[in-house]
Amino acid sequence: MAIGLRGGGTIDDSFPLNPSFPAGGQAQDLNILTLITYGVTTFFAADGNGGVGNGVWQRPVTPSGWTLLFSPTHETFCTYQFFPGLITVYQYVRVGAFSGSLGNISFTGPGSQPDRAMCGIDIFSCGASETWDYTVFGHGHDIVDDFWYDSTASQLGTQRSGRIDPGPGDWQYIITSMNAANAAYPILDPGNTIYNPGAGVSGGTHTNIKTDWMTSTGFGDQNEGLTLIRSYYAVGAAKAPYGSPRIQMNTYNPAKGSTYTLRLALRDKTSIDARPVVDKTKLFGLTSEDVGRAIENPKIPALNIPGTIGNYASTPDNAALDIVGDIDIRADVALDDWSSGVYQILIGKWTTGQLSYRLAISDAGFMQLAWTVDGTNALAAGSEVVSPGLGGRLAVRATLDVNNGASGHTVTWYTARTMAGPWVQLGAQSVGGGVTSIFSGSAPLDIGQDNDASYEPLIGAIYSAEIRNTIGGTVVANPDFTAQTPGTLSFADTAGRTWTVKGTAAIADVMGSALLRTTPAVPYPRRWKNGDVPLAAILNNDWRDGFKWLLGYTKPWFAGISTDTANWVVGSWHSLPINTELIKQGGMIHATNDTRIYVPEDGWYEYMGTLSRDSTSAGTTNKDWAGLGRNGNIPGVIMGSHSAHIVEDDMVHVPDQGSLYLSAGDYVQFQVWSTAPASSVKNWSSPGTQFHIWWAER
Amino acid sequence: MTATPNPKTWTDREMPDWKEYGAEIFQTLEFLLNPPMAWVKANSSTSIVNDSVTNVITLDQVVVDVPGLEAMYNPAVPTRLTPKTPGRYKVIYSGSWDNVACGCSGRRIIWVRRNGAYDVRAEMRPASSTIGHLLSQGHVAYVTMNGTTDYLELLHFTSGGTVNNGNATDGWQSELILRWVGVN
Numbered sequence: 001m002a003i004g005l006r007g008g009g010t011i012d013d014s015f016p017l018n019p020s021f022p023a024g025g026q027a028q029d030l031n032i033l034t035l036i037t038y039g040v041t042t043f044f045a046a047d048g049n050g051g052v053g054n055g056v057w058q059r060p061v062t063p064s065g066w067t068l069l070f071s072p073t074h075e076t077f078c079t080y081q082f083f084p085g086l087i088t089v090y091q092y093v094r095v096g097a098f099s100g101s102l103g104n105i106s107f108t109g110p111g112s113q114p115d116r117a118m119c120g121i122d123i124f125s126c127g128a129s130e131t132w133d134y135t136v137f138g139h140g141h142d143i144v145d146d147f148w149y150d151s152t153a154s155q156l157g158t159q160r161s162g163r164i165d166p167g168p169g170d171w172q173y174i175i176t177s178m179n180a181a182n183a184a185y186p187i188l189d190p191g192n193t194i195y196n197p198g199a200g201v202s203g204g205t206h207t208n209i210k211t212d213w214m215t216s217t218g219f220g221d222q223n224e225g226l227t228l229i230r231s232y233y234a235v236g237a238a239k240a241p242y243g244s245p246r247i248q249m250n251t252y253n254p255a256k257g258s259t260y261t262l263r264l265a266l267r268d269k270t271s272i273d274a275r276p277v278v279d280k281t282k283l284f285g286l287t288s289e290d291v292g293r294a295i296e297n298p299k300i301p302a303l304n305i306p307g308t309i310g311n312y313a314s315t316p317d318n319a320a321l322d323i324v325g326d327i328d329i330r331a332d333v334a335l336d337d338w339s340s341g342v343y344q345i346l347i348g349k350w351t352t353g354q355l356s357y358r359l360a361i362s363d364a365g366f367m368q369l370a371w372t373v374d375g376t377n378a379l380a381a382g383s384e385v386v387s388p389g390l391g392g393r394l395a396v397r398a399t400l401d402v403n404n405g406a407s408g409h410t411v412t413w414y415t416a417r418t419m420a421g422p423w424v425q426l427g428a429q430s431v432g433g434g435v436t437s438i439f440s441g442s443a444p445l446d447i448g449q450d451n452d453a454s455y456e457p458l459i460g461a462i463y464s465a466e467i468r469n470t471i472g473g474t475v476v477a478n479p480d481f482t483a484q485t486p487g488t489l490s491f492a493d494t495a496g497r498t499w500t501v502k503g504t505a506a507i508a509d510v511m512g513s514a515l516l517r518t519t520p521a522v523p524y525p526r527r528w529k530n531g532d533v534p535l536a537a538i539l540n541n542d543w544r545d546g547f548k549w550l551l552g553y554t555k556p557w558f559a560g561i562s563t564d565t566a567n568w569v570v571g572s573w574h575s576l577p578i579n580t581e582l583i584k585q586g587g588m589i590h591a592t593n594d595t596r597i598y599v600p601e602d603g604w605y606e607y608m609g610t611l612s613r614d615s616t617s618a619g620t621t622n623k624d625w626a627g628l629g630r631n632g633n634i635p636g637v638i639m640g641s642h643s644a645h646i647v648e649d650d651m652v653h654v655p656d657q658g659s660l661y662l663s664a665g666d667y668v669q670f671q672v673w674s675t676a677p678a679s680s681v682k683n684w685s686s687p688g689t690q691f692h693i694w695w696a697e698r
Numbered sequence: 699m700t701a702t703p704n705p706k707t708w709t710d711r712e713m714p715d716w717k718e719y720g721a722e723i724f725q726t727l728e729f730l731l732n733p734p735m736a737w738v739k740a741n742s743s744t745s746i747v748n749d750s751v752t753n754v755i756t757l758d759q760v761v762v763d764v765p766g767l768e769a770m771y772n773p774a775v776p777t778r779l780t781p782k783t784p785g786r787y788k789v790i791y792s793g794s795w796d797n798v799a800c801g802c803s804g805r806r807i808i809w810v811r812r813n814g815a816y817d818v819r820a821e822m823r824p825a826s827s828t829i830g831h832l833l834s835q836g837h838v839a840y841v842t843m844n845g846t847t848d849y850l851e852l853l854h855f856t857s858g859g860t861v862n863n864g865n866a867t868d869g870w871q872s873e874l875i876l877r878w879v880g881v882n
Contacts, residue, residue: 543705543723544705544706544707544708547703547705547726547730548704548705550730551702551703551704551726551729551730551880551881552785552786552879552880552881552882553704553881555880557786557880559840582842583786583882585882608838608839608840610839657838690840692840694880
């Protein structure tokens with residue numbers, strides 16, 4: 001049997017290309033059809049029209065790349081991609097027989113099979129649709145620094161792009177630009193602009209944009225949006241051998257506070273066996289695996305605040321909010337920049353002349369709690385610099401004890417991964433002299449800005465906030481934006497406060513915890529089901545990535561050396577800065593000469609440490625303990641001790657090894673407690689203080 | 699040097715060569731289920747010279763080793779383990795001192811040394827010289843080996859008098875375990 005080929009080629013006969021087509025019989029479903037061709041191959045139909053039969057199928061200009069599309073005037077579609085070396089008709093292919101000259105493809109050869117018709121992906125009738133959203137927030141600065149950047153691709157002028165390989169199927173895209181001075185627009189790689197609103201065009205929603213991206217044919221599902229066909233650009237020199245077209249979303253100078261969302265809608269869920277793949281991009285900082293995880297960690301609504309005056313959420317003054325004594329303020333936020341150089345307001349009841357209380361993040365990234373006794377003259381306390389961890393999301397909390405019982409007042413600082421806690425105290429308390437109180441003013445309670453204009457509105461997202469009368473006491477306001485429907489402009493919180501979203505602030509979906517990941521995700525092997533076709537790309541995402549993980553190519557692992565001596569403060573726990581990295585892979589995050597090592601994945605981690613000291617206190621009786629701190633706990637785990645030993649030169653303890661469970665974004669610190677200082681802690685080679693931590697199990 | 703499996707990236711749309719495909723899975727699983735590992739012990743006693751940092755322990759009892767050409771242990775140099783596969787290795791090492799003869803106190807230190815230079819130590823100080831045997835067991839280190847020339851040794855130290863390290867006859871054995879855990 002041979003399909004009509006010019007230019008030579010063979011058919012992979014392992015596949016029954018033309019299995020018993022009953023003339024006029026019922027359609028049959030084939031999963032995959034593979035033809036091997038050589039060189040530039042011409043495909044022709046047997047209807048005698050020389051391969052260009054009545055508009056039945058189209059031939060793109062790409063000389064060695066072919067797309068064969070059947071007209072939607074037929075009852076079903078056929079979609080084939082031809083290119084040298086391999087022709088693959090993949091996925092759900094329906095081969096059937098129907099009469100008429102249009103659309104017939106001849107199968108001729110031994111046995112003289114009668115003409116048969118093939119029809120293909122039935123994109124309109126198979127299954128439900130499914131969508132994936134990709135959202136990025138403009139910062140008013142070079143967005144390349146953030147997400148929409150593919151380091152492997154050239155950038156077009158000031159345009160920034162991330163690329164998505166949508167996979168085979170029939171796709172619709174929707175572009176939404178919020179608060180954007182210049183709208184985003186999609187480009188189909190390698191450079192065909194689908195729709196370009198041009199510079200200066202404000203944001204908005206553009207959907208179902210008709211396109212002639214297949215310029216060679218003029219063909220497209222004009223009435224249904226955009227049809228993307230994998231491998232159309234398969235032979236492009238710069239592409240993978242059988243690469244796919246990719247969607248880019250470009251912007252002109254993304255505006256500060258703008259939001260761009262690209263929605264890809266797969267309209268035929270069952271005709272496709274792959275979800276969008278973000279290929280070799282840093283789109284959202286996610287890898288292709290992360291995209292899968294993102295689906296498992298769906299987007300959640302949050303109050304998106306652009307950082308400009310007038311765009312925030314507010315609730316009117318209420319007697320319940322007029323707290324004059326102890327207060328407890330909490331907020332779960334994701335700031336674009338936690339040390340932005342300006343003070344950013346989280347939440348406050350703070351209008352000129354009516355200043356009561358306000359929690360902000362400082363220019364350098366520490367919490368600041370401010371209050372007044374008289375409505376005018378602010379008192380304030382500051383925390384240590386907070387560590388938002390991966391993705392920039394963190395729950396922060398400040399409590400003010402107006403009378404600490406020692407003729408003073410005390411502010412205590414906490415952080416947590418979410419409002420659910422557990423709350424971990426951040427640094428030391430801020431203790432001030434004199435008993436204080438809070439002014440009972442008439443200002444509204446605002447989130448994201450205040451009405452004093454002394455500080456800047458925040459840029460980022462607020463998930464929820466909470467005000468309590470007394471520390472851990474009665475909740476008097478608790479807007480939970482994650483519980484609201486995107487687009488909600490007003491709602492009542494469970495404490496009875498009615499919140500209004502102002503200006504261009506908006507409750508909109510943001511990525512969930514997957515956004516917090518850098519790379520890589522723990523492999524999640526796919527569960528195959530009957531009828532699945534093991535495409536190579538999917539195989540890659542299964543056992544190959546799992547193997548690579550297990551072999552240690554991608555598994556998170558950190559090892560470092562500390563030669564620190566300054567932090568060996570006698571008689572208290574201190575974390576040792578790691579100033580030399582031996583190994584850092586798999587998304588482990590550590591800033592050189594810092595004490596914190598962030599982990600990128602949930603899971604059980606194993607750790608090991610050695611502790612080294614020199615002879616400074618040789619001959620004295622000494623105690624050394626080592627510990628492992630988690631999220632600022634000191635110590636979280638006692639690793640090992642070496643008590644009542646006599647300090648010797650170049651002495652090394654091997655404190656301990658162990659394991660503990662950590663969540664993505666948690667950090668650990670290697671800690672020491674000693675009764676003698678160290679003047680020269682040595683490194684591995686002479687010998688040294690080392691700390692290892694690595695992902696072990698899910 | 700033995701290469702660590704590194705499964706290839708199958709190009710999207712590429713039709714797998716099933717023989718190659720199967721071989722990759724098989725070889726990788728084989729490797730993961732049988733990572734390079736060696737476990738050697740001191741079957742005979744080595745004299746631990748007082749106040750010397752060069753007491754390399756003879757490890758002449760092979761409990762486990764990679765077979766054939768991949769063997770880490772060479773009987774001709776019974777103090778070393780030389781992995782043939784590059785990567786990151788977990789080192790587990792234990793020391794044994796037979797104090798019966800010397801009856802000495804002082805320091806006891808055990809360490810592993812890579813290529814005669816790098817080391818990780820563990821130290822103990824006997825509270826009494828009457829202790830017959832001292833053990834310092836189950837210490838762990840992680841080292842990177844190049845799979846060709848890098849080797850690891852086990853050393854013991856003593857102060858207060860020359861001792862022997864415990865051996866199989868005494869029921870106390872110094873030992874060194876090396877196990878591959880990652881590619882770098």
